[in-house]
Amino acid sequence: MAVATFLHPLDKHLRLDRIPTLYCPGCGLGIGLAAMLRALDKRIEEGTIEPDKVLWIGGIGCSARMVFYVNYDAAHVIHGRSIPFATGVVLANPNIKAIVVGGDGDIAGIGGNHLLHAARRNIDLIVVMFTNFVYAMTGGQVAPTTPRGVKTTTTPYGNPEYPMNVIKLVSSLNANYVARTSITTPHYIEQYFYKALGMKGFRFIEVISTCPEVYGRHIGLRNPVEMYIELKKRVKYKPRPSIEEAEIDWNEGIVIGEFIERNNPSYLEIIKGELSEV
Amino acid sequence: MxxxxxxxxxxxxxxxxxxxxxxxxxxxxxxxxxxxxxxxxxxxxxxxxxxxxxxxxxxxxxxxxxxxxxxxxxxxxxxxxxxxxxxxxxxxxxxxxxxxxxxxxxxxxxxxxxxxxxxxxxxxxxxxxxxxxxxxxxxxxxxxxxxxxxxxxxxxxxxxxxxxxxxxxxxxxxxxxxxxxxxxxxxxxxxxxxxxxxxxxxxxxxxxxxxxxxxxxxxxxxxxxxxxxxxxxxxxxxxxxxxxxxxxxxxxxxxxxxxxxxYDQDTRFCEDADLLLVSYGSTARSVYLAALELRRKGIKAGFLRLKTLWPLHEEKIRNSCKAKKIIVIENNMGKIYFDIDRIFKDRDVYSSPVLSLDLPTPREILEVIEPWL
CATH class of the missing domain: 3.40.50.970 (Thiamin diphosphate (ThDP)-binding fold, Pyr/PP domains)
Structure with missing residues (x-):
């Protein structure tokens, strides 16, 4: 009997010898990565991105690990420091397309200060932050995005802290692109990431993700399908949402869309201009 | 140039x-x-x-x-x-x-x-x-x-x-x-x-x-x-x-x-030295002058300055001088001393910390090594 080999159209973008991933059943990260790869594939096919110039950078966490499944140059660095690492890369070689991937803990928690300053500089990076509302890899501790009152392993009496609205934070700075999407709307992940790949300056995409294994356990949505459906019900697309609408409220709903789209001079453009005068 | x-x-x-x-x-x-x-x-x-x-x-x-x-x-x-x-x-x-x-x-x-x-x-x-x-x-x-x-x-x-x-x-x-x-x-x-x-x-x-x-x-x-x-x-x-x-x-x-x-080191007056002064960095500037002063007084002092701190070349350090008495002078409570003491384990090695916010003077160096002379 002949052996049939079935190739997935995205196989060429992956290190197949590392598949399956370590992601739990029902994890949203696979949907997110596939959508990003479709966008990248499109860019490569149309010749607007050279695959050899792509560098994926991740810190620590489930989302950050995406970087070592993709068949590209990749840096799996220390917790929270993917953005300054990427900053060094693009300043030393502006031809590199730097894609930073991480969870909300890695990017907005421990790496929060770097996020602020990268957005302020409008440095030429794409940051894709997967928000799952919890520190999942370490077993379910409270995250900067965990809603008030949620019981986690380190807030057994309910989270006393107000969550961080990362969209609002990054929008207040000098980022050229700020968008939010969800793993329940993979077409928007693909669309926004495709757009971001063609832009300059600091580009930030938040992807709301499902973590039934860890966060689902905390909020009583342990079943992956159920969690997906519950998130899908709450996600509302708006064509031009205001920053105020970026507030995440599990009861009121989660607005997705493109919050900021600017064409400000990027850091690389500015220093190139200044250096030409030296 | x-x-x-x-x-x-x-x-x-x-x-x-x-x-x-x-x-x-x-x-x-x-x-x-x-x-x-x-x-x-x-x-x-x-x-x-x-x-x-x-x-x-x-x-x-x-x-x-x-x-x-x-x-x-x-x-x-x-x-x-x-x-x-x-x-x-x-x-x-x-x-x-x-x-x-x-x-x-x-x-x-x-x-x-x-x-x-x-x-x-x-x-x-x-x-x-x-x-x-x-x-x-x-x-x-x-x-x-x-x-x-x-x-x-x-x-x-x-x-x-x-x-x-x-x-x-x-x-x-x-x-x-x-x-x-x-x-x-x-x-x-x-x-x-x-x-x-x-x-x-x-x-x-x-x-x-x-x-x-x-x-x-x-x-x-x-x-x-x-x-x-x-x-x-x-x-x-x-x-x-x-x-x-x-x-x-x-x-x-x-x-x-x-x-x-x-590894690199700087040795001076080690050939006939009975006493070896070990130092590094800015402190070694004054230790060197202190060694000269001791020589003027008739004490055969040698001088070893570590240009590389890590890794230490133990053999080169051991062979730098035959002095039986060794004093390590550093502007801290005594740190490299522990390695020098280990490297010269068959000799008498002393620590002379010279804690100073400014460059220690040669006189201060002489004061801190005095107890071991």
């Missing part, structure tokens, strides 16, 4: 430029800031970039990234900033990234006395990050040596794919002396090796016989994995003992294998 008159901080910056620096990231901190200020003016015209990051953590991570993009990269700081760089120093070790980190030592712990000198960070330079590793570290005692040893630190970093530390201090930083600068071709400049065949599927962490893997810098189609986790030769995470042992042993052995290149 070009003669100038300048400070230790500027000499470090000039040394980096001579070595081929292309990327500098830093955060202002006394007494190191002039290095960044000077480079901010000079580096852009040489095709390089200087960026002031949001903190020292950002600075060291940025230079690691820049090094992987192919640039010779450096940061400079002082104690508090050096402490913040600890974790990323480990990243540079495990990803075998050539970087140069300059620590202009000031008095600590904590904020301490920002404007005043110290040699308290010599063990911190050795053991900064968690884990097993060995980072080459150089300690200049003059403006000229600040320049020369910065070039040496770059060469070491590039040759061995390792972070290298230049341990200056507040005295050297702001000391003005004549400096001879080299033009291209007048001094050896080493560049990292990269894979020969760009198309072949490479194992990014497979070492050559010298234990150093060629560095597959990003943007050339190598599909490199720059991996902070313990990894195999492919760069894939491995929790297996065999891979862990192979990697960790190699990270230290690749340094020790080239100890003859890395």
């Amino acid at each position: 070009r003669r100038t008159f300048t400070s230790g901080n500027i000499a470090v910056a000039e040394g980096a430029l001579t070595a081929g620096l292309k990327f500098y990231a830093g955060y202002p901190i006394t007494p190191s800031s002039e290095i960044m200020e000077y480079l901010s003016e000079k580096l852009p015209s040489k095709g390089g970039v200087v960026v002031q990051m949001e903190d020292e953590i950002g600075s060291i991570n940025a230079i690691i990234g820049a090094s992987w993009a192919g640039a010779k990269a450096m940061t400079a700081t002082s104690g508090p900033g050096f402490s913040l760089m600890a974790e990323a120093m480990g990243l540079a070790v495990i990803t075998e990234t050539p970087i140069v980190v300059v620590n202009v030592m000031r008095a600590g712990p904590s904020t301490g006395v920002p404007t005043k000198t110290s040699q308290s960070d010599v063990l911190q330079a050795r053991w900064l990050a968690h884990g097993d590793y060995l980072i080459p570290c150089y300690a200049p005692w003059s403006v000229q040596e600040a320049y020369d040893l910065t070039i040496k630190a770059f060469n070491t970093a590039e040759l061995l794919r390792t972070p290298a530390v230049v341990l200056s201090d507040a005295v050297i930083a702001h000391l003005w002396e004549p400096l001879t600068l080299y033009e291209p071709g007048e001094v050896e400049i080493i560049n990292r090796k990269t894979p020969l065949d760009k198309q072949r599927s490479i194992l990014p962490y497979k070492p050559d016989p010298d234990l150093i893997p060629p560095m597959p810098i990003v943007g050339h189609g190598y599909k490199t994995i720059i991996e902070s986790l313990t990894h195999d030769e492919k760069g894939y995470y491995s929790p297996k003992n065999a891979d862990y042992r192979a990697l960790i042993k190699r990270l230290t052995l690749k340094i020790l294998k080239r100890i003859d290149y890395i």
Whole structure:
């Protein structure tokens, strides 16, 4: 009997010898990565991105690990420091397309200060932050995005802290692109990431993700399908949402869309201009 | 060759430029800031970039990234900033990234006395990050040596794919002396090796016989994995003992294998010495004068100055002098002393800490060694 080999159209973008991933059943990260790869594939096919110039950078966490499944140059660095690492890369070689991937803990928690300053500089990076509302890899501790009152392993009496609205934070700075999407709307992940790949300056995409294994356990949505459906019900697309609408409220709903789209001079453009005068 | 008159901080910056620096990231901190200020003016015209990051953590991570993009990269700081760089120093070790980190030592712990000198960070330079590793570290005692040893630190970093530390201090930083600068071709400049065949599927962490893997810098189609986790030769995470042992042993052995290149010392009056004074960095300037003074008094004092603090070349140190009595003088509570005591285990080794916020005077040196004479 002949052996049939079935190739997935995205196989060429992956290190197949590392598949399956370590992601739990029902994890949203696979949907997110596939959508990003479709966008990248499109860019490569149309010749607007050279695959050899792509560098994926991740810190620590489930989302950050995406970087070592993709068949590209990749840096799996220390917790929270993917953005300054990427900053060094693009300043030393502006031809590199730097894609930073991480969870909300890695990017907005421990790496929060770097996020602020990268957005302020409008440095030429794409940051894709997967928000799952919890520190999942370490077993379910409270995250900067965990809603008030949620019981986690380190807030057994309910989270006393107000969550961080990362969209609002990054929008207040000098980022050229700020968008939010969800793993329940993979077409928007693909669309926004495709757009971001063609832009300059600091580009930030938040992807709301499902973590039934860890966060689902905390909020009583342990079943992956159920969690997906519950998130899908709450996600509302708006064509031009205001920053105020970026507030995440599990009861009121989660607005997705493109919050900021600017064409400000990027850091690389500015220093190139200044250096030409030296 | 070009003669100038300048400070230790500027000499470090000039040394980096001579070595081929292309990327500098830093955060202002006394007494190191002039290095960044000077480079901010000079580096852009040489095709390089200087960026002031949001903190020292950002600075060291940025230079690691820049090094992987192919640039010779450096940061400079002082104690508090050096402490913040600890974790990323480990990243540079495990990803075998050539970087140069300059620590202009000031008095600590904590904020301490920002404007005043110290040699308290010599063990911190050795053991900064968690884990097993060995980072080459150089300690200049003059403006000229600040320049020369910065070039040496770059060469070491590039040759061995390792972070290298230049341990200056507040005295050297702001000391003005004549400096001879080299033009291209007048001094050896080493560049990292990269894979020969760009198309072949490479194992990014497979070492050559010298234990150093060629560095597959990003943007050339190598599909490199720059991996902070313990990894195999492919760069894939491995929790297996065999891979862990192979990697960790190699990270230290690749340094020790080239100890003859890395290590350097300065010995004077050792031939007939009964007493050996051991020191390094700025303190050694006064220890040298104290040795001369002892000689004038008829005491046969020898002088050993460590230019390389880590790794120490135990055999060279042991053979430097036959003196039975050895005194280690350093501007801290006694740190390198423990290694010198171990190296000269069959002789009498004493520690003479000279805790001083300013350069200790030769008289102060004579006072602290007096009890052991």
